[in-house]
Amino acid sequence: MARVDLDGNVINPMTICMIGAGGFIGSHLCEKLMSETPHTVLAVDVYNDKIKHLLEPDSLPWNGRIQFHRLNIKNDSRLEGLIKCSDLTINLAAICTPADYNTRPLDTIYSNFIDALPVVKYCSENNKRLIHFSTCEVYGKTIGSFLPKDSPLRQDPAYYILKEDTSPCIFGSVEKQRWSYACAKQLIERLIYAEGAENGLEFTIVRPFNWIGPRMDFIPGIDGPSEGVPRVLACFSNNLLRREPLKLVDGGESQRTFIYIKDAIEAVLLMIENPARASGHIFNVGNPNNEVTVRQLAEMMTQVYSKVSGEDSIETPTIDVSSKEFYGEGYDDSDKRIPDMTIINKQLGWNPKTSLWDLLESTLTYQHRTYAEAIKQAIAKPSAN
Ligand SMILES: NC(=O)c1ccc[n+]([C@@H]2O[C@H](COP(=O)([O-])OP(=O)(O)OC[C@H]3O[C@@H](n4cnc5c(N)ncnc54)[C@H](O)[C@@H]3O)[C@@H](O)[C@H]2O)c1
Numbered sequence: 001m002a003r004v005d006l007d008g009n010v011i012n013p014m015t016i017c018m019i020g021a022g023g024f025i026g027s028h029l030c031e032k033l034m035s036e037t038p039h040t041v042l043a044v045d046v047y048n049d050k051i052k053h054l055l056e057p058d059s060l061p062w063n064g065r066i067q068f069h070r071l072n073i074k075n076d077s078r079l080e081g082l083i084k085c086s087d088l089t090i091n092l093a094a095i096c097t098p099a100d101y102n103t104r105p106l107d108t109i110y111s112n113f114i115d116a117l118p119v120v121k122y123c124s125e126n127n128k129r130l131i132h133f134s135t136c137e138v139y140g141k142t143i144g145s146f147l148p149k150d151s152p153l154r155q156d157p158a159y160y161i162l163k164e165d166t167s168p169c170i171f172g173s174v175e176k177q178r179w180s181y182a183c184a185k186q187l188i189e190r191l192i193y194a195e196g197a198e199n200g201l202e203f204t205i206v207r208p209f210n211w212i213g214p215r216m217d218f219i220p221g222i223d224g225p226s227e228g229v230p231r232v233l234a235c236f237s238n239n240l241l242r243r244e245p246l247k248l249v250d251g252g253e254s255q256r257t258f259i260y261i262k263d264a265i266e267a268v269l270l271m272i273e274n275p276a277r278a279s280g281h282i283f284n285v286g287n288p289n290n291e292v293t294v295r296q297l298a299e300m301m302t303q304v305y306s307k308v309s310g311e312d313s314i315e316t317p318t319i320d321v322s323s324k325e326f327y328g329e330g331y332d333d334s335d336k337r338i339p340d341m342t343i344i345n346k347q348l349g350w351n352p353k354t355s356l357w358d359l360l361e362s363t364l365t366y367q368h369r370t371y372a373e374a375i376k377q378a379i380a381k382p383s384a385n
């Protein structure tokens with residue numbers, strides 16, 4: 001049976017230039033597009049480890065519908081040709097780990113703003129559709145965080161729910177280099193929006209709210225640098241696998257809403273296949289029902305990991321660490337992130353499904369299966385010096 005969109009129109013197979021296809025989100029999106037749609041993907045990245053299983057062997061059912069192009073979009077003239085021969089470009093490429101924002105602010109700004117410029121330009125000049133990945137970090141801090149701690153207004157959703165079309169973007173001072181990422185993402189959003197308004201660029205902007213699941217980032221010393229600091233899911237997974245206490249930055253009081261990657265990918269597929277409903281919009285994509293403090297996340301991950309690994313948790317499961325010690329000078333944080341879902345609901349009829357417990361259970365089962373043995377061996381090996 002032919003695939004139809006939300007308005008009952010037949011969806012024709014398309015060619016998608018996916019930049020950053022080898023990353024966490026890209027790998028799940030490629031998997032979905034290969035297994036459930038007839039579309040072709042030109043997968044652009046400097047790495048392909050996370051999509052290797054889709055690229056080989058030749059006998060896979062989607063053989064020929066995914067091609068990997070190893071290129072760095074900073075300096076490769078092949079990029080324009082790939083965008084030109086696609087119907088749609090999806091840009092995921094970015095430096096997007098908080099440990100980099102204050103320690104490598106130049107690389108962060110270049111990656112999230114300067115390197116995205118040619119992508120936007122080629123799409124605009126060649127009348128190609130663009131789905132650009134921004135971030136929930138563009139909202140920065142909530143209005144409520146500036147109210148006195150005991151103010152009853154802090155309980156009023158008007159002071160903390162983040163809405164695409166009305167919430168302000170509140171960043172810390174320039175010395176707080178944490179905001180280099182959010183600021184670069186905000187400026188590229190504004191540029192894309194302006195290309196739409198002045199030159200007719202057909203665009204969709206996605207603001208992911210802490211998408212998590214298998215293949216996110218790396219486990220330090222196993223498939224990434226030993227001194228590297230990934231995002232919180234991988235940091236806590238690493239601690240659990242090594243039977244170390246989970247580190248709570250500044251008391252673990254910040255709040256986040258976490259969404260299962262597979263739920264979020266459903267939303268992206270709807271955007272891909274419903275251009276008339278998605279174009280010209282900025283979409284929050286998150287799960288407002290899965291809110292926890294980082295401390296609660298640590299506690300839940302400890303419980304879930306114990307269940308899936310069959311190991312008791314250690315005596316002191318968490319320790320407090322200052323942000324200066326953990327991330328260095330210039331770190332700052334978003335206090336609370338609850339996405340408003342009105343626009344995505346209205347345009348695409350999409351809702352997230354998976355509870356935090358369930359998504360942690362499947363993700364930590366994957367982490368345990370993938371890394372437990374390698375960690376055991378790494379710990380057993382006498383150190384090189
Ligand atoms: N995962 C989340 O919850 C989340 C939240 C907010 C925003 N985002 C945004 O979504 C996008 C994808 O995030 P992710 O979690 O998959 O990150 P990721 O780091 O796993 O993936 C990014 C990919 O882009 C590639 N890349 C970076 N620079 C490149 C370049 N110059 N040339 C070619 N490839 C390059 C990287 O090699 C990597 O594979 C990013 O733009 C990020 O800012 C993600």
Ligand SMILES: O=c1ccn([C@@H]2O[C@H](COP(=O)(O)OP(=O)(O)O[C@H]3OC[C@@H](O)[C@H](O)[C@H]3O)[C@@H](O)[C@H]2O)c(=O)[nH]1
Pocket residue numbers: 096097098134135136137208209210230231232233235236247248249250252254256294333334
């Ligand atoms: O080991 C750790 C790691 C992280 N944390 C805390 O956990 C919270 C979440 O940290 P993450 O590393 O997931 O990153 P953040 O949620 O702050 O930002 C992310 O948001 C959306 C995207 O744009 C990016 O993927 C990233 O910027 C922060 O408050 C952080 O300080 C810990 O307490 N301990």
